[in-house]
Amino acid sequence: MSKKTTVRTPSAAVAKMAADWEVITALLGGTSAMRLAGEQYLPHWPNEDPNAYEIRKKTATLFSAFARTVEVLSGKPFSKPLTIEDDTPERIKQWSEDIDLQGRNLHAFAADICTEAMAYGAVGILVDFPPVSKKKVRTVADEKAIGARPYFVQINYRNLLGWKSKRIGGVETLTQLRLLETAVEPDGEFHEKEVEQVRVLYPGRWETWQERAVTGGEKEWQKVDEGVSTMPKITFVPVYGKRTGFMTATPPLLDLAHLNVEHWQSKSDQQTILHIARVPILFAKMLGDAPIVVGGAAAVKSDSEHGDLKYVEHTGAAIEAGRLSLRDLEDMMRQIGAELLVIKPGNTSITQTEADNEPGMCTLQRIAQGLENSIDEALQLMAEWVKEPTGGHVQVFQDYGVDSLAEASMELLRDMNVDGTFSDESLFYEGQRRGLIRPELTWEDEKKRIAKNAPKPSAPTKVDKVAAG
Known part of the structure; x- marks a missing residue:
């Protein structure tokens, strides 16, 4: 029997994307997260002693190729300051100094957005407006007096539950968006507790849902609040790392992530064989029942002409093979990351073709260009909130492609x-x-x-x- 779906149930499209996010989250969490994942990424081999496996897991360390590559590549577009163009209204320029009302300016916000898109494949910008009382705020001056103005919210796709859309005026348009949130509620006189809730956005209105107890001790999701919005659209803009369709994407470095997991497993094997090789085994042959004492001032006596006493050591061939295998994996991981910087002939946009610019661009430049367009769209939504004719434009640094x-x-x-x-x-x-x-x-x-x-x-x-x- 199929499980009952609720407002909290992820859509099929989200579930499909989420299948790739688990390994990304573990790799970004470093050694501790990979150890915590246990057998999911470090298999327990057949007939391996449980205690030996626990020791192997606790001593494994992660070569953070994925996390480091994401950090380096996503940082390149922001190695120079993001430029806000002259057509941007003055008050939006001022708001850009604290674009999310949490202290991040537009450059820092965009850099974090780029990192998330590079790692997980997609991220969203929600242009929100704080709720205000119509009795207290009736004019623009009233809004300025209380500091009410639109702001950006970073929506990680891991908090996206689903959406609905339809083609309006020839453009695919969101008609519903479900977001997983955490509400903070009082818990006694001195404490607070976090409560999971779902926010559902529609054009011109919104709802919040929480799980509440019902008769019989069971729980069900119920609508706990709702309201209207002055915007006749859902003010959400997706940013893609590697777009696969409307609102869907895949991590651009997913192959690197899987190679990094393989390196984690192979490196664990290498550590194990190194430990075995560094501990020689004392082999005794036909020495009788006399106790064996080994040391600089000790002698071992045998009455048999075939008696023998020696250390048996690993030949080291497997160690060298493992070392070379790890190096090959590291080279492959570097190449996958580097491929995003290589300019590909023919990878041109319509604008570039018309302007007769460079014959191609690298993948990272394409991602940066998409980010730039998404920020422009979000600025336009911000302008629409306050009845400005235009939100202006930004420029993201893109001069870092190479030929080989x-x-x-x-x-x-x-x-x-x-x-x-x-x-x-x-x-x-x-x-x-x-x-x-x-x-x-x-x-x-x-x-x-x-x-x-x-x-x-x-x-x-x-x-x-x-x-x-």
Whole structure:
């Protein structure tokens, strides 16, 4: 018998997208989250002792390739300040200094939106307006006096339960949107409690639903509040990482995420075999029943010509094979991340074709361009709230595409080197391996050349001498 659906039940489209979010959340949570997931991402092998598995799980550490790549790539469009164009109304420019009424300016808000879209594939911007009393607020001056104005809300798709839409005027338009929220209610004199609720948006009105107890001790979802909105539309704008349809998307780095899980499993195996290899086994053959004492001042005696006593050690072949396998996985993960920076011929928009601009763009530039368009749309909704004719436009930095995969992966490694997570020496050899550095050069010689380039201390001036003396 099928489970009864409620206002809280995710739609089929959301459930399909959510299947990919679980691994993303675990990887972004780092080593602790991956350990907590247990057998979901670190299998318990057949006949493996439960205690041995627990030890293996507690000592496993995550190589955070996915999280680091998301951070580096989503940061590139915001390595330069977001530009608010001159056609933006002055008061919207002022509101952009605190666009979400939580202290984030538009640049910081957009950067967080980009990170979420890069990781999960999609995120939303809800343009909201605080509820005001019509008795207290009757004019624009009244709104200014109480600080009432539209603001942005970041809606993560993990809090999206479903939607309905239909084509209006040739445009696919939202007619219903369900959002999962957390309401905070008093719990006694000193405490508060969090209550799960669903907000349902319609054009021009809204509802909130909560689960309440009914007769017989059961619970059911009931409408607890409702109201009207002055906007005749649902003021929600999706931002896509990799769009698959209206309101739907997939994580652009999903393949990297799965490779990162494989690396987590393989690295755990490598740690296990290293532990085994580092502990040699003492092998005794035909030594009789006499106790064995091993040490620098001890001797072991055997009455048999076939007697033997020796340490049996691992040959190391499997260790080397595992090390190479891990390195190959790391290379593949870097390449998947780097592919988003490679300009692809023919990947042009209609606007670019008409303007005769560059013949192509990289995936990251496309994501940034989509983000820019979504912010423009959200600014327009903000303008409509306050009867401004236009919301203006923004520009997001997009000049970071490269021509080849080798150059793109080198860009990622260089960013890691700058923030201290990749050494100078490793960066040198990775550049050499990609053919970007001449093969006859050595790191030792290059270090000497770098030392010669260091600024030399200048001779003390008269002012320095006076200050010192």
